[in-house]
Amino acid sequence: xxxxxxxxxxxxxxxxxxxxxxxxxxxxxxxxxxxxxxxxxxxxxxxxxxxxxxxxxxxxxxxxxxxxxxxxxxxxxxxxxxxxxxxxxxxxxxxxxxxxxxxxxxxxxxxxxxxxxxxxxxxxxxxxxxxxxxxxxxxxxxxxxxxxxxxxxxxxxxxxxxxxxxxxxxxxxxxxxxxxxxxxxxxxxxxxxxxxxxxxxxxxxxxxxxxxxxxxxxxxxxxxxxxxxxxxxxxxxxxxxxxxxxx
Ligand code: BEZ
Numbered sequence: 001x002x003x004x005x006x007x008x009x010x011x012x013x014x015x016x017x018x019x020x021x022x023x024x025x026x027x028x029x030x031x032x033x034x035x036x037x038x039x040x041x042x043x044x045x046x047x048x049x050x051x052x053x054x055x056x057x058x059x060x061x062x063x064x065x066x067x068x069x070x071x072x073x074x075x076x077x078x079x080x081x082x083x084x085x086x087x088x089x090x091x092x093x094x095x096x097x098x099x100x101x102x103x104x105x106x107x108x109x110x111x112x113x114x115x116x117x118x119x120x121x122x123x124x125x126x127x128x129x130x131x132x133x134x135x136x137x138x139x140x141x142x143x144x145x146x147x148x149x150x151x152x153x154x155x156x157x158x159x160x161x162x163x164x165x166x167x168x169x170x171x172x173x174x175x176x177x178x179x180x181x182x183x184x185x186x187x188x189x190x191x192x193x194x195x196x197x198x199x200x201x202x203x204x205x206x207x208x209x210x211x212x213x214x215x216x217x218x219x220x221x222x223x224x225x226x227x228x229x230x231x232x233x234x235x236x237x238x239x240x241x242x243x244x245x246x247x
Contacts, residue, residue: 006203007043007069013199016190018045021099021129027182027243028127030055034094037118039084040101044070047077050097058090085110092120095127103131103161108169112176119246126178132185132240133165138228139235143201143208146223150216160207169240178244185241189234196233197225 010017025046030036032054038047041059043066051057060082061067070079082088085107096115105111115126136157144154157163164172170180192200198221201208209217225233 005063005065007065009199009203010066011043011069013193013196014203017100018042020188020190021046022049024097024099024127024129024241025049027241028095028097028125030057030095035091035120037090037093037096039096039098039115040104041070041079042066044074044077044079046097046099047079048074051077055094060084060087060090085114087114087118090118092118093124094120095125098126098128098130100129100131102128103135103163106162108162108164108172109176112172112178116176116178116246121246124246125181126173126242126244126246129239129241131161131163132238133163133168134236135161135163135238136236139197139200139205139224140208142197142224142227143205143220145227146220147208147212149223150212150220152212155208160205163238164240166240169242173242173244177246179247180242180244182243183241184239186239188237188239190237192233192235195225196235197221197228200235 030050030053034055036050036055036057038050038057038059041047041061044059047057047059047070057077059070059077059079062083064081067079067081084105096119102111140157148154166183166185170183173180201221212220
């Protein structure tokens with residue numbers, strides 16, 4: 001999947017993505033001197049926080065725009081454009097950290113194989129948070145209802161994201177050789193600012209707009225946002241966290 005990211009819209013309206021991610025760093029518990037990969041680092045805020053522990057961190061992201069912005073903001077850190085399903089020229093790490101990225105990669109098995117190969121044997125750890133089963137179902141249902149009203153077909157979120165259950169993801173991890181040490185699944189309704197559903201859709205769900213005539217796009221966004229008003233314009237995030245170890 002190649003996606004162009006608007007880093008300004010990301011940082012101005014969706015900073016909660018990395019602000020919430022800070023809590024995941026507690027699961028990572030980075031130690032000075034450890035080699036850590038931040039997979040899907042975006043604009044590098046969490047890479048920087050991990051580096052504050054004294055760990056040696058590399059941040060990678062598939063988006064050139066994100067990596068350029070990360071490098072501008074944190075010139076002393078190391079960032080690279082990389083595709084997580086084809087990591088190249090990277091060593092093995094003590095830990096691989098990933099916040100809000102793995103659900104974008106539909107080929108979950110391939111990315112887990114890559115992660116496994118790039119962890120040090122006997123204890124290299126994966127600490128990740130991704131969208132879990134049922135993530136953003138309310139928003140996608142509302143977008144699809146408005147698409148159908150305008151004469152467009154509904155789009156299944158399975159075509160865009162992978163939101164596994166705890167059981168499904170644990171099985172996948174185990175089948176790739178990981179020992180699953182800790183999991184969590186929780187609802188995190190996330191308040192969005194004014195016009196938040198519109199911004200959120202433009203930022204993250206462009207596929208639901210891509211085939212809609214330009215003059216219908218505002219109607220679709222407005223109607224979707226209105227229909228979610230009773231949900232107080234919260235994004236119905238569901239999170240899945242894992243700590244899994246290469247044994
Ligand atoms: C998430 O972080 O769960 C997410 C964000 C944007 C689109 C889909 C999922």
